[in-house]
Amino acid sequence: MKADVAIVGGGLMGTSTALHLAMSGQKVIVVEKNSPGRHASGVNAGGLRRLNRDLAEIPLSVVAAQMWQDIYSLVGSDCDVKLSGQVRVAENAADLQKLEERAALVSSLGFDREELIDRDRLYQLVPALAPHCVGGLYTAGDGFARPYHALTAFRLKAESLGVKYRTGCQVTGLERLGNCWRVVTNQAKFDAPILVNCAGAWAGQICAYLDEPVPLKIGAPMMMVTERLPHFLDPVVGAVSRKLSFKQMQNGTVLIGGGYLADHDMEKETTEIDFTKLSESSQTVLALFPRMAEVRIVRTWAGLEAFMPDRIPVIGSSAKHPNVYHAFGFSAHGFQLSPVVGRIMSELILNNKSSLRIEPFSIQRFQS
Amino acid sequence: MGDSYQLVIIGAGPGGLCAATTAANLGLDVTVLDEQPSPGGQIYRGISNTPDDRLALLGADYQHGADLVEAFSASKANYWPQTNVWSLNSRRQIGILRHGQASIIQAERVIVASGAMERPVPFLGWTLPGVMYAGAAQILLKTAGVVPANGTVIAGTGPLPLLVAWQYLRAGVSVKAVLEFSPRSNLWRAAPHLPKALVAGDYISRGLKYTLDLNKGGVPIYYGISGLQAQGHDRIEAVEYGWDTLGSSRRETIVTNSLLVHFGVIPRINLTKSAGCHHIWDRGQQCWRPQVDKWGNTNVPGIAVVGDSAGIGGARSAEHSGRLAALEVARSLHTIDTQQRDLQGQEDLKWIGKDLRVRPFLEALYRLPDSLLVPPDDKTLVCRCEEISAGQIRQAVREGHADPDRVKFYLRCGMGPCQGRQCAPAVAQIVAAENLRPVSDYTTFRVRPPIRPLSIAQLANLGRAEE
Numbered sequence: 001m002k003a004d005v006a007i008v009g010g011g012l013m014g015t016s017t018a019l020h021l022a023m024s025g026q027k028v029i030v031v032e033k034n035s036p037g038r039h040a041s042g043v044n045a046g047g048l049r050r051l052n053r054d055l056a057e058i059p060l061s062v063v064a065a066q067m068w069q070d071i072y073s074l075v076g077s078d079c080d081v082k083l084s085g086q087v088r089v090a091e092n093a094a095d096l097q098k099l100e101e102r103a104a105l106v107s108s109l110g111f112d113r114e115e116l117i118d119r120d121r122l123y124q125l126v127p128a129l130a131p132h133c134v135g136g137l138y139t140a141g142d143g144f145a146r147p148y149h150a151l152t153a154f155r156l157k158a159e160s161l162g163v164k165y166r167t168g169c170q171v172t173g174l175e176r177l178g179n180c181w182r183v184v185t186n187q188a189k190f191d192a193p194i195l196v197n198c199a200g201a202w203a204g205q206i207c208a209y210l211d212e213p214v215p216l217k218i219g220a221p222m223m224m225v226t227e228r229l230p231h232f233l234d235p236v237v238g239a240v241s242r243k244l245s246f247k248q249m250q251n252g253t254v255l256i257g258g259g260y261l262a263d264h265d266m267e268k269e270t271t272e273i274d275f276t277k278l279s280e281s282s283q284t285v286l287a288l289f290p291r292m293a294e295v296r297i298v299r300t301w302a303g304l305e306a307f308m309p310d311r312i313p314v315i316g317s318s319a320k321h322p323n324v325y326h327a328f329g330f331s332a333h334g335f336q337l338s339p340v341v342g343r344i345m346s347e348l349i350l351n352n353k354s355s356l357r358i359e360p361f362s363i364q365r366f367q368s
Numbered sequence: 369m370g371d372s373y374q375l376v377i378i379g380a381g382p383g384g385l386c387a388a389t390t391a392a393n394l395g396l397d398v399t400v401l402d403e404q405p406s407p408g409g410q411i412y413r414g415i416s417n418t419p420d421d422r423l424a425l426l427g428a429d430y431q432h433g434a435d436l437v438e439a440f441s442a443s444k445a446n447y448w449p450q451t452n453v454w455s456l457n458s459r460r461q462i463g464i465l466r467h468g469q470a471s472i473i474q475a476e477r478v479i480v481a482s483g484a485m486e487r488p489v490p491f492l493g494w495t496l497p498g499v500m501y502a503g504a505a506q507i508l509l510k511t512a513g514v515v516p517a518n519g520t521v522i523a524g525t526g527p528l529p530l531l532v533a534w535q536y537l538r539a540g541v542s543v544k545a546v547l548e549f550s551p552r553s554n555l556w557r558a559a560p561h562l563p564k565a566l567v568a569g570d571y572i573s574r575g576l577k578y579t580l581d582l583n584k585g586g587v588p589i590y591y592g593i594s595g596l597q598a599q600g601h602d603r604i605e606a607v608e609y610g611w612d613t614l615g616s617s618r619r620e621t622i623v624t625n626s627l628l629v630h631f632g633v634i635p636r637i638n639l640t641k642s643a644g645c646h647h648i649w650d651r652g653q654q655c656w657r658p659q660v661d662k663w664g665n666t667n668v669p670g671i672a673v674v675g676d677s678a679g680i681g682g683a684r685s686a687e688h689s690g691r692l693a694a695l696e697v698a699r700s701l702h703t704i705d706t707q708q709r710d711l712q713g714q715e716d717l718k719w720i721g722k723d724l725r726v727r728p729f730l731e732a733l734y735r736l737p738d739s740l741l742v743p744p745d746d747k748t749l750v751c752r753c754e755e756i757s758a759g760q761i762r763q764a765v766r767e768g769h770a771d772p773d774r775v776k777f778y779l780r781c782g783m784g785p786c787q788g789r790q791c792a793p794a795v796a797q798i799v800a801a802e803n804l805r806p807v808s809d810y811t812t813f814r815v816r817p818p819i820r821p822l823s824i825a826q827l828a829n830l831g832r833a834e835e
Contacts, residue, residue, distance in 0.1 A: 035774060042777055148777040156767070227785055227821065251780075270644065272457050273817055275472060275830060282828035293828075296821035298785050 003029040003164070005349065006183050006192035008171055008206055011041030012147070012335065013327045014198030015154045016342025019075070022161035024350055029190050030163060031183055033170040033202070037151040039269070040200055040334075043303035045223060045245055045257045046147045047236060048336045050113050051086045051139040052102065054312050056360035058111055060340050063356060065141065067339035074339060077153035079145045082250060085235035086142035087117070087125060089288065090135045095240035099137040113139050128232050130288050144236055144247055147335055154338075166190070171199075174209040181323065194349055196325045201266070201304040203314075203328030207363075212320040214329070214366050215309050220262040220271040220302035221332050224278060227296045228252035242284045254295070256285055259332060262302035271302035307331045315341060315361035317348060325349060326363055373399050375697055376462060376475035377445075378453050378639065381409020382433070382683045383675025384481030385440045386690035392445035394698045399446040401453055401464060407437045409483055410503070411683045414511040429683075430510075436687065454818035456480070458644040458668050463818065470826040477670050477697045480640055480658075481690060484633035484676035487655070488790045489736075490743050490750050490758070493598030494629070502532045502630035515541045516626045521607050523547035523596055524630035526734040530578040530589075532628065537585045544624055546582065547593040547609055549631070550734050561729035594739060595619070598627055631736060635677045638789065642815040644668055649808035652731040653680050654741065655793065656812060662717065664693035672696065685723050688716035741807075742797045750798070751791040753784020758798060765802040772796045776813050785821055788813045 005021055007014045010032030018028045030036075048068050050061045071079050090096040103116045115138045122136045123129060159165065169185035174195065176182075181195040197206045204216035233248040243258035260277040264270070278300060285292050308314065308329040318324035325348060327341050334341075344354045375391055377384045380402035392398045400407075408415040412433025440447075448466060455463035460475045486503045493499065502522055508514035515536060521544050522529045533543045582589060595610035599621075607622045634655035637647060645658045645666040657679040664672035672693040675686030692713050699709040743750060746759025756779050769778045772795045781795060782788030788795075792812035800807040 035771065037777070148774075152767070152769075152778065225783075226824070268644075272459075272644075273455070275455065275463055275817075275827070279827050279830035282824045282830075285824055286828050293825040294823050296785070296823050297818060297827060298787065298821050299783065299816040300818065301816045 001029060001166075001188060001190050003027045003190065003192045005029070005194040005196060006031060006181060006190050007196040007198055008183065009198035009200055009202070009328075010036035010155075010165055010167065011039070011198060011200050012037070012151050012154065012338040013041075013200070013330070013341055014196070015151060015158055016338045017196055017198060017327065017345040018163045018342075019154055019158040019161070020342040020346035021349065022158055022163045024346060026350070028158075028163045029192065030165045031169045031171060031185060031190055032165060032167045034269075035167050036155050036165060037148055040303040040305040040332075041151050042148045043223070043301055044147050044305075044332070044335050045247075045255060046144045046150075046335060047086070047245060047247075047333070048081065048083070048143045048145055049086050049139070049236070049333070050142055050336075051137060052088055052114070052238070053333075055106075055109065056312055057337070058106065058109070059356050060337055060344075062111070062113070064337050064340040067343075068145070068336070069141070071150075071339070075153040075157040077149070079150035079153050080250060081143065081145040083141050083143035085125065085138060085140045087122070087235045087237055088137045089122065089126075089129065089133050089237060089239045091133050091239065091241060093134065096135050098240055099135065103137060113141075115139065125235055126233065126237060128289055128291055129237070130290055133288075138235070142236065145335075146249075171206065171209070174206070194323045194325070196327070196345060196349070198327050200328060201306045203306055203326070207326070210318065210321060210324060212318060212363065212367075214314065214363065216329055217307045217309070218264065218266060218304060219307050219332070220264040220304050221257065222260050222262045222273060222278060222281075222300060222302045223255060223257045224281070224297050224300040225256070226254040226292075227298050229254060229295060237288070239284070239288060242287070243281070244284050244288065246285065246289070254292070256281060258284065264302070264304060266304070269304065271304065273300050273302060305330070305332050310365075313361055314363045315344060315358050316363060319362070319364045319367055372474045372476065373397065374475075374701070375399070375477045375479065376401060376473065377479045377481055378456070378462070379409060379481035379483055379675075379677070380404065380407040380440075380447070380449075381411060381481060381483045381675060381686065382436055383483070383677070383686035383690040384409070384479070385436045386687040387479050387481060387674055387694040388445040389440045389443045390691045390694035391697060392443035394694070394703050396698060396701065396703060398444070399448060401448050401451045401462070403450065403452050405449050407440060407447065407449070408433050410507065412436070413507055418510065452820050453639065454820045454822050456639045456643045456671075458671075460670050465820070465822065465826065468826070470822060470830050472830065475670075477701070478672070479664065479690070479693050479697065480671065480673045480677055481675050481686070482636045482639055482677045484680060485636050485789070487631045487634045488793060489629070489631045489740050490748050490791070490794050491596045491598070491740075492745055492748055493600065493604065495749055495752050496598050496600050496604045497602070498600070498604035498625050499598050499627045499629065502529055502628040503633070505628050506532050506535070509535060509539070515539050516628065518542040519544050519624055520626035520628055521545050521547065521622055521624045522628045522630075523549065523593070523607065523609070525550045525736060526630065526632045526730075527575055527578075528630045528632075529628075530575065530582065532630070533582055533587055534578040537582060537587060543587045544622055546587060546589040547596070547607075548589060548591045549593050549596065549737070549740060551737050552592045552612075554733050554735050557735065558729050558732035561732055594737070596629075631740060632734060633676065633680055634793065635679060637677070637812075638787065638815050638819045640666065640671070640673055640677070641812075642817050642819065643671055645671060645673070647811060650679060651808070652728065654736055655680075662692065663696035664689055665696065681720070681723065681727070685720055688720050691716050738801075741794070742801045743794060750794050751779075751781035751784065751788075753786050753790075754780045754782075756781035756791070758794075761795060761798045762802050765799055770799070770803060772799050772810060772813055775799060782813045787816070787819065
């Protein structure tokens with residue numbers, strides 16, 4: 001089977017890249033070993049966050065935020081986006097000082113979205129918060145979406161523009177055939193002049209096939225969700241000195257994350273919840289939201305995700321091969337960036353340059 | 369991590385009790401976890417504190433449970449009643465909730481004896497108040513002597529509707545009708561298995577006895593029933609059904625404020641699924657079950673499954689499989705050798721072999737038609753927690769969410785507090801039917817612990833188990 005571009009990985013990055021390429025008339029095949037969004041893309045926390053990004057990611061997240069605001073015009077669905085803000089809570093003077101330094105730093109770089117808020121404003125925004133907090137850093141217009149719904153909307157739009165998904169196709173090798181790349185899978189072979197690696201937790205394997213190794217580590221961040229509660233919370237809440245991401249979804253359930261990792265088995269593609277770590281996570285919830293004590297947890301899960309040592313992704317062209325591109329290693333905060341990453345990849349592939357600065361994300365940083 | 373235990377048995381029904389008694393008598397350190405306040409499981413629920421008059425009402429089969437409990441109580445096995453198990457993983461770490469304290473205990477060996485659950489079958493109106501599973505109603509009779517109001521209708525398949533109707537008859541409760549949903553053609557399919565079944569004891573004679581007594585008591589039993597529907601506004605007011613007779617089909621209605629339904633039982637597989645045990649579709653039993661060898665071993669080292677949780681075999685069969693698994697655990701821990709295991713298990717293996725011969729007959733006789741497994745009407749509610757209908761599930765499959773887990777991601781069906789226990793089989797059936805593939809190509813939802821909801825405070829206080 002032939003195409004202009006073959007994308008390995010049917011998660012959000014691969015799907016967004018496919019969509020943007022198809023919008024420019026490219027013929028795209030997405031090669032997916034399971035089903036679209038089976039791992040991190042389908043089960044992540046869905047955070048839409050500019051707040052507290054790595055400095056290199058800020059310009060991308062600013063453009064991505066604009067794209068999410070008007071996501072309907074891109075994919076024909078609102079992806080259940082709710083832009084009710086994100087806030088990072090300071091529990092003491094030391095926390096607050098860190099937030100002040102952060103606010104000063106980002107504003108010196110010309111970004112004005114991370115607003116330092118005092119205690120009164122914090123409790124206006126989050127009345128349910130435990131009384132000891134002293135202030136926060138707040139980004140209005142941040143929020144969250146439902147990841148599997150977003151992925152589905154991106155996929156349906158891409159398919160409507162002619163993108164072909166081949167699911168259940170596990171890549172077993174990559175070959176150079178003249179001007180083409182041949183993607184060999186357990187089912188079929190796919191030929192395309194251009195190859196894109198969006199394989200998420202399996203991207204390191206693709207890099208190994210390309211003889212372009214990366215120090216990618218796999219982790220499985222755990223999430224838990226509660227029974228439905230009456231509405232009590234608008235913004236997504238994090239904390240300076242604790243591992244927490246806390247949000248109330250549209251249906252009333254509360255989604256709790258924080259980056260605690262599950263045990264995982266890459267062969268079986270399974271994860272096993274570590275309840276001793278989730279116990280710590282529950283203690284954090286109780287410290288900040290004591291009213292949650294009797295609320296029942298109904299489900300926990302974890303998703304397999306790729307982490308880079310410097311916690312920022314690889315985005316850009318291969319340093320080893322022509323016509324090979326990478327977008328992976330988002331280190332558990334890629335969801336918000338997915339629309340803009342698709343756009344950047346399409347610009348790189350079609351125009352050989354990106355409208356946003358992506359040098360910090362080059363794969364070369366691991367090759368010196 | 370909490371304390372370490374040599375053998376932990378989950379469930380105190382006939383399988384768990386016999387496994388525990390056998391293992392403890394061989395000198396193993398045994399701890400039995402059970403969610404009920406007293407031993408016996410669902411089948412012998414509350415056996416140790418049932419008044420004599422109710423015992424007589426429930427029949428001799430029920431009284432047999434008392435012997436099992438007695439032997440168990442005489443053994444050195446530790447017994448932890450009112451203990452909820454909320455997780456089990458492949459390393460035999462067991463999350464428990466006991467006296468309000470959550471903890472994780474480590475077991476060297478685990479025997480899962482978590483039994484069966486009534487097969488959930490969604491039909492139009494099944495969520496109306498006044499509609500109840502017959503097994504659950506029977507539990508109320510066993511534990512509290514509670515019976516439904518006069519004029520109840522009992523509908524379903526298999527021996528249990530007959531037994532429950534018979535028990536109500538003896539308790540003086542009037543039953544308006546028993547509706548039997550097994551297709552008439554099942555008789556022909558079952559007939560070839562009858563000779564073998566006759567060898568296997570008294571199942572069939574007991575079924576005949578219930579039928580005769582019901583006839584004498586004036587309870588009509590209708591066969592060849594289909595198209596069940598509960599009608600009513602705030603609660604059930606009538607049962608509507610189709611009656612196929614002599615080549616013609618007509619709709620009938622019975623006015624009632626109580627409908628009890630029962631479509632057989634299926635293994636409770638949440639724990640074994642969450643531990644990573646391999647599960648297979650059992651064609652005869654029309655359900656998924658963990659794959660086990662004759663000693664109850666699963667593919668996960670140190671985790672065995674016995675009784676109905678390994679595949680429906682009934683209470684007596686569970687006793688024997690419990691003993692066999694206990695012998696195998698003792699062998700694997702070098703308390704006995706292989707020869708001793710084989711010798712001591714000989715009678716149990718023989719008994720199971722004989723009893724299993726009745727299964728093909730019963731399975732064929734009470735085989736559910738596809739119309740009960742795959743809700744035909746799009747309006748039928750499938751996931752009660754999240755209010756998802758059969759039509760929405762079909763639509764999701766057509767949009768490319770082609771397996772049960774993706775349907776769950778997309779629609780949230782199975783994400784409510786019941787953890788998908790009620791809708792998982794129907795969702796898998798609908799997905800398979802919509803994809804024109806056999807249901808054995810699919811599995812039910814991946815299990816997301818906790819199996820039972822746990823509060824944030826309970827998880828925050830996760831600690832060591834008390835001795």
